[in-house]
Amino acid sequence: MAAVQARENRAGEITSYRVKWRLGGSRGGDWQGETFEDEPSAQVFKDAVEAASHQWPAGWVKGRGYVTADIGSGDDRYRFRTYATRIINDRTGIEEHYRKACLGDLERWIFPTFGECDVRSTEHFSSDTIRPWVRKLETTLVRRGGMPDGSPKMKPMSPKTIRNLHGLLSGILKEAVQSEPPLRNRNPCELTRLPRVDDDGADDDEDIEFLTPAEVEGIIKCLRSRADQLMVTIAYGTGVRWGELTALAPMCVIESGGHRRLRVRRAWKKDGKGGYYIGKPKTKRSRRTLRISRTVEAALVELGLDRLPGDQLFFTGDKGQRLHYSTFGNHWHRAVAKAKADGTLPKEKNPTPHDLRHSHAAALISAGHGLTYVQRRLGHESIKTTSDTYGHLLPETDDDAMETIERSLTGQRPRLRSVS
Template sequence: MANLVARRNRAGEVSSYQVRWREGGVRTGEQEAERFDDEDSAKVFKDAVDEAGQHWPPGWVKGKGYIDPTAADELRFRFDRWAVESVENRTASKRYKQQRIRALEMYMFPTFGNCDIRSAEHFSKATIGAWVNKMLKTKVKRGSKIKDMSPETLRGLHGLLSSVLKEAVVAEPPLRDRNPCDLTRFPSNDDWGISDDESSDDMEFMTPEEAAGLVECFPRPSDRMLVRTAYGSGLRWGEISALAARHARNPRPGEYELRVTRAWKRVPGEECTWDRRSRRRGGGRSSSRPGCGKSSSTTASPRWGRTTCSSMTAVAAGSRTRRSTTGGWRGLLRPRSGG
């Protein structure tokens, strides 16, 4: 970043302000500087140098300023500035914006940061394809291992890039004729991030018997109930940890109803807050709660998720049991007589 330095005369009074930086932001870059009589002008110029990537701002002549008054406006069409503004203006959570800007800074700005959003040469099928191939060779950390970026992750990054370029297409007046990301074709050999030395099967889901064995590992009844509820309902951790007594009721013997109306919302650097689940009046998300300490079925109503007190078993022996985050078991479990 450029530095703003107050210059003092022999009397110790501030006589001018100087903006200093290394060309290109590297240690070996040439030392550059510009002097101003007032601090406000110096701050504006410092920001312009930072936005230009530690270069002289476009259209600026040393000692004279902007020769072309419209040259400064050209910066807003540079990809890094356009992309950040695009994300900041979206109607989304603060955490969403922080994650998307971080992805831009890590994976897109090194390639497209100084490109013109309007240029068909900077953003074309060829340049997007070259960036995709570069990302496929990029190493990312997964847990304790360093692996190649998975096609699934790349699709998410490509979607973010496409959304930024799309805003240039639909701008008034349009800044581009079309979105080059629409021409991208991804490799068909998507291994979903699974390497050759790992299992190539789809995601595995615990059977009721396996869940019962896990429950027995917890000595406290409250912990066992938490495991059963998480397994039987498919609630996310932010939702299940936000449940209160008023969110559950027992209308009839052997039947329990559970309603999800809130969840914990985490914002980096801030305390956790409640995130209301309701999207309309009387809304909220329905789910289930185990009855009588056993796995249970779900029949979701618009307002409450209902569960009966009967033990469950898989439809077919050895089949996988998929759980849903919105509707419980989706009919994949049936009551087992007795118990």
């Protein structure tokens, strides 16, 4: 049920009325709210929320009100819900799981505000309507992980997620601009100032935990299953992604130049129907060949590298099916808790299995290996991704920079570098 709450100032005077409800009406739904100057208006809006099954009423823009005018039956194809759904369903060159994700994001985050608007309307789609929508996203709490007691961890929506949602809306309006004949003269999303992805405490990367080799070893020792221990050893020793790791089989290991190498040519991928299949990694850079260390090779041998059929997966569920991230995640979180209790992992660190990939990169960079090498080993499409994520870890950068500045300030000749 939605509720109307009077808001008072410090003197006890009522200054406004706020309608609050959980999205979808469920206990786990995200809290939503809208503020009104008078109680009757708040009550009318409350009734509209309940009539819309505890969603934002169609055509309502937070902080502005209804912007939707009547669209005639003959113009239903220009209703944003209809138009956007058709655009995404007809889009080529994308995987089905991404198409499904776009449709889900439209339904959850964009249609509640713009679903019943006319894609041609400069009143419905303008900087004056898109800015309040972005602001609403900035104040929305979403689930991001879990607490030790199993309850969800609620945090503000990250700038990266907001940019992705804004990009989805912008892409659809761009289609309207480029339509033949054009449905719009311009894309108002181009005027939106979006939150920075590096704002403190807001970026998706804020929760990256870089583990030291000793901390990784401590977690490995706390894992109960030998197969889990070997999995973490390989994950940390190669830096491969979860979907790549769990698709590994003996056929992925080759002999080359007197060394065994790992060919990353397969990964688990969503099929868009709730299932998974083994296909190619997501980008050309992701398809790579990695030299492996003796410890990683020994772990693979222990798992059956030299005795299993070539296509037999190293890591599976109890019945030989794809190993779910959540299944291993439960084992991982128990080991992390034990490592903290044993004192081998600091209390303030809360690593995830994906942090093994970050820690692999950190170990290479801290030893002086260049970002280009790390980029190729991790399979990043762009070195910018590698630099943005790990560039601050470069050990020699500050020393070299300070030496350059000191020499320039003291009038010394710059030191020549050897290129041999």
